[in-house]
Amino acid sequence: MKQHHGPDGRAHPRGRQKRPFDNGTLRLLVLDMIAAAPRHGYEIMTEIETRTAGAYRPSPGVIYPVLSKLEDEGLISCEAADGKRKLCQITDAGAAYAVANHKRVRSALPHRGGRHNVPFPVRDAMDALKAALRGRMGTADTTTIAAMAEAIHAAAETINGLTDQASEPDMNQIITRHRHEIRRRTLTVTNTQRLTPHMIRVELESPELEGFTSLGFDDHIKLFFDTGTDKPAMRDYTPRGFDAAANRLTLDFAVHDAGPATDWALNAGVGTQLQIGGPRGSAVIAPVFDWYLLVGDETALPAMGRRVEELPAGVQVITVGAVIDGAEEQTWTSDADLTAHWVHRPASAATNPAPVLDALRDLPLPEGRGFIWIAAEASVARAAKEYMLTERTHPREWLKASGYWVQGEADAKAKLDD
Numbered sequence: 337m338k339q340h341h342g343p344d345g346r347a348h349p350r351g352r353q354k355r356p357f358d359n360g361t362l363r364l365l366v367l368d369m370i371a372a373a374p375r376h377g378y379e380i381m382t383e384i385e386t387r388t389a390g391a392y393r394p395s396p397g398v399i400y401p402v403l404s405k406l407e408d409e410g411l412i413s414c415e416a417a418d419g420k421r422k423l424c425q426i427t428d429a430g431a432a433y434a435v436a437n438h439k440r441v442r443s444a445l446p447h448r449g450g451r452h453n454v455p456f457p458v459r460d461a462m463d464a465l466k467a468a469l470r471g472r473m474g475t476a477d478t479t480t481i482a483a484m485a486e487a488i489h490a491a492a493e494t495i496n497g498l499t500d501q502a503s504e505p506d507m508n509q510i511i512t513r514h515r516h517e518i519r520r521r522t523l524t525v526t527n528t529q530r531l532t533p534h535m536i537r538v539e540l541e542s543p544e545l546e547g548f549t550s551l552g553f554d555d556h557i558k559l560f561f562d563t564g565t566d567k568p569a570m571r572d573y574t575p576r577g578f579d580a581a582a583n584r585l586t587l588d589f590a591v592h593d594a595g596p597a598t599d600w601a602l603n604a605g606v607g608t609q610l611q612i613g614g615p616r617g618s619a620v621i622a623p624v625f626d627w628y629l630l631v632g633d634e635t636a637l638p639a640m641g642r643r644v645e646e647l648p649a650g651v652q653v654i655t656v657g658a659v660i661d662g663a664e665e666q667t668w669t670s671d672a673d674l675t676a677h678w679v680h681r682p683a684s685a686a687t688n689p690a691p692v693l694d695a696l697r698d699l700p701l702p703e704g705r706g707f708i709w710i711a712a713e714a715s716v717a718r719a720a721k722e723y724m725l726t727e728r729t730h731p732r733e734w735l736k737a738s739g740y741w742v743q744g745e746a747d748a749k750a751k752l753d754d
């Protein structure tokens with residue numbers, strides 16, 4: 337290729353612009369790329385050409401001295417891997433240096449949006465994921481597909497949980513929604529127990545639970561009950577626990593006067609079957625809060641108990657559970673700092689907001705960022721939500737409230753989010 341000499345006295349391929357960054361930035365850019373994955377010198381030249389939209393392709397005379405310098409500084413080590421070409425890898429010191437200087441590299445590159453704005457290590461990981469998916473997609477069976485989806489959701493959850501030391505968490509991304517494959521499954525009861533006088537715990541198992549995914553503590557599944565017609569009755573229940581190794585799902589049923597779900601739970605015994613569907617999706621709350629307040633009646637206790645048990649050490653969780661009496665109180669264990677309050681009111685007052693509002697009125701809330709979750713009979717949940725927003729001026733986007741049942745209506749729920 338013909339060369340010409342630019343104003344800096346170095347050789348440049350004809351027709352290309354001069355290098356768009358100084359020597360120091362080029363050195364960091366090369367280091368950043370090697371930190372993402374081991375590379376040969378020629379791969380680095382091509383990558384820089386791509387990253388600069390073809391504006392600049394460094395010559396070997398530029399790149400190999402940079403590699404030698406980085407090696408001398410102990411930031412990379414290069415060895416002839418395939419007999420002739422040297423493969424350069426990052427050292428521990430180099431990795432730390434690359435992370436510390438990554439922002440400088442990013443701001444030096446032309447801003448082109450989209451993928452080109454994504455840091456090298458992340459782009460490489462995205463490419464690896466894409467290649468892995470492409471490789472499996474054509475041949476994978478449904479179990480493998482479910483496992484693949486679960487692995488990706490888990491990665492998303494991990495990423496949501498990462499806290500960047502240098503920046504504040506993104507408080508606009510509070511709730512992440514995940515979709516799941518909807519499958520009907522037939523399960524068999526393996527155990528039932530009266531957790532409290534008005535709460536029945538049912539354990540169900542089936543090989544069909546393979547691939548069952550529930551990422552959010554307030555996920556719900558549909559339970560199908562035979563009505564003797566071609567239309568089953570459907571009710572929503574919380575996956576209170578799931579043991580993937582044993583393919584075992586745990587559900588808690590609050591016992592009330594009557595209804596297909598309550599009747600089924602009262603009569604279920606070992607060997608009884610149950611059809612379920614879902615969860616259709618999960619709403620995962622970003623772990624960016626210092627404290628959580630969970631408010632609910634008997635129907636919300638499964639979700640509240642699950643949340644309390646899932647929360648890590650270092651956060652505060654306050655629960656306000658409305659139940660008939662002391663015998664209905666549940667004991668939860670948690671790594672988090674748990675304060676459990678119980679409100680006693682008769683079953684006939686389950687739709688009266690006053691007892692719950694009284695408890696909230698006296699409730700001191702911790703310093704810092706807090707997320708409030710409320711679920712109960714619709715009128716109680718609505719009143720509790722309004723109180724926390726208006727009287728306690730809690731930010732609306734840090735609160736989620738749902739009516740888990742509606743007085744006088746079968747299979748009814750109320751979405752209370754505006």
Ligand SMILES: Cc1cc2nc3c(=O)[nH]c(=O)nc-3n(C[C@H](O)[C@H](O)[C@H](O)COP(=O)(O)OP(=O)(O)OC[C@H]3O[C@@H](n4cnc5c(N)ncnc54)[C@H](O)[C@@H]3O)c2cc1C
Pocket residue numbers: 554555556571572573574575588589590591592593594595596597598599634635636638639686739740741742743744745746747748749
């Ligand atoms: C997302 C979600 C998750 C839920 N998770 C759970 C859970 O894990 N455990 C649980 O027990 N419930 C849970 N519920 C509530 C449950 O779905 C309802 O209580 C459901 O109506 C019960 O069905 P059923 O067949 O017993 O009564 P239905 O046939 O639906 O209702 C019959 C009558 O009973 C009334 N009623 C319904 N529930 C109650 C109640 N709890 N107390 C007093 N009267 C009632 C109705 O207003 C109606 O008049 C959840 C609800 C939602 C929306």
